[in-house]
Amino acid sequence: DAGVIQSPRHEVTEMGQEVTLRCKPISGHNSLFWYRQTMMRGLELLIYFNNNVPIDDSGMPEDRFSAKMPNASFSTLKIQPSEPRDSAVYFCASSPRDREQYFGPGTRLTVT
C-alpha cells in the first residue's frame, strides 16, 4: 500500500488567502485524523472522522478552519482566510478499526 498521501508537501501563501490541504487515507481504514504540529504547542488533534462522519472537532481553532470527508478515500482541511499564526506542519493519519494510526508525510504550511 502507498500509505497515507498528503498534498501539497509544502505550501507558502500570503495572509488572507485560502489554503486547502488534501489527504488520501490508506484504503480500508475507517478513521481519519487531522493534526497540527508547532514548536510552541506540539502535536494537536484538530478533528477526526469515523466512517466519513466528523466525530470530534473540538480541536479546530476557530471558524476559519473547516474539514470535510466526502468519501472514504479523500479528506480536505481548509483555512480561509489564512493568518501567519497558522504556519505549522499539518498531518493526516488514518487507522483501521481497533488499530494504531498511520501518518502521512505532513504538509508544511507557511503563511507570510
Next chain:
Amino acid sequence: AQTVTQSQPEMSVQEAETVTLSCTYDTSESDYYLFWYKQPPSRQMILVIRQEAYKQQNATENRFSVNFQKAAKSFSLKISDSQLGDAAMYFCAYRRGRDSNYQLIWGAGTKLIIKP
C-alpha cells in the same frame, strides 16, 4: 480525563549503548492501548511499538522493547544497541477502548540524541 506525561524533554546516549525513555499516564479505564511513535528530522511519524493493556507480556520489536507496569501506569521504552538512525523525537501515546477508533492522547515528546 486521560493524560500522558513524558518527563524527559531530552536524552542522550552513546552509540551502541542502551537508553530508556519514560512515560506515565493517568486513566480510570481498564482497557486501552499504549504506543511509542518516533519522529526523525524528516518529520514522518513512525509507529515504533504497541502494547495492549490486557496483555501482561511486554511488547518487543527488534531492538525496541517496553516495560509496561499497569499498576504503576508506566510505559517506558528501551532502545538497545542505539544507532545513529535512532536520533529522533519519541512520543508516547494512549488510546482507550478496544472496539472503536478513539483519538490518541499524546505526551509532549522526548528528544533522543545519539552520540557517535
